[in-house]
Amino acid sequence: MSDINAQLRPLVETFVADLAALIRQAALAQVSAALGAEESGAGRGRRGPNKAPKGAKRPKGAKRTAEEMEALLKTIVKAVSNAPGIRADQLASELGVETRELALPIKKLLADKALTKRGQKRATAYSVKAK
Numbered sequence: 001m002s003d004i005n006a007q008l009r010p011l012v013e014t015f016v017a018d019l020a021a022l023i024r025q026a027a028l029a030q031v032s033a034a035l036g037a038e039e040s041g042a043g044r045g046r047r048g049p050n051k052a053p054k055g056a057k058r059p060k061g062a063k064r065t066a067e068e069m070e071a072l073l074k075t076i077v078k079a080v081s082n083a084p085g086i087r088a089d090q091l092a093s094e095l096g097v098e099t100r101e102l103a104l105p106i107k108k109l110l111a112d113k114a115l116t117k118r119g120q121k122r123a124t125a126y127s128v129k130a131k
Contacts, residue, residue, distance in 0.1 A: 072097075072105050077114055077128060084127040085118075091126070 064072070079094055080086055088106065092099040106126065109115040116129045 069105065073109060076105055076109060080115060080126050081128040085125040087125055
């Protein structure tokens with residue numbers, strides 16, 4: 001009987017090790033899919049309720065090109081002219097970008113006096129400055 005046990009033990013241990021590895025791999029794939037990560041297992045990090053920006057995605061911390069910024073500035077001015085008194089969160093959802101991506105362009109437009117603002121903090125409403 002001990003001869004059979006001695007033969008079975010390595011087979012069972014190998015089977016258990018292989019099974020544990022498959023379960024671990026399946027669990028990681030499920031977590032990655034739930035977090036929206038790529039199949040390679042590289043995570044994108046945490047995402048809030050807003051969707052990712054439309055178009056090409058930049059790596060975290062990468063700067064926008066001058067062309068991207070100029071296009072965004074024109075898009076913001078056009079959207080604000082169509083809806084005077086719009087707030088940044090409304091503008092972000094209309095443009096399909098995260099609110100934090102609008103901070104710099106809005107500051108630039110306010111500095112250039114292309115936009116005016118009324119209110120404070122989250123209640124700030126933006127309008128196109130009359131020419």
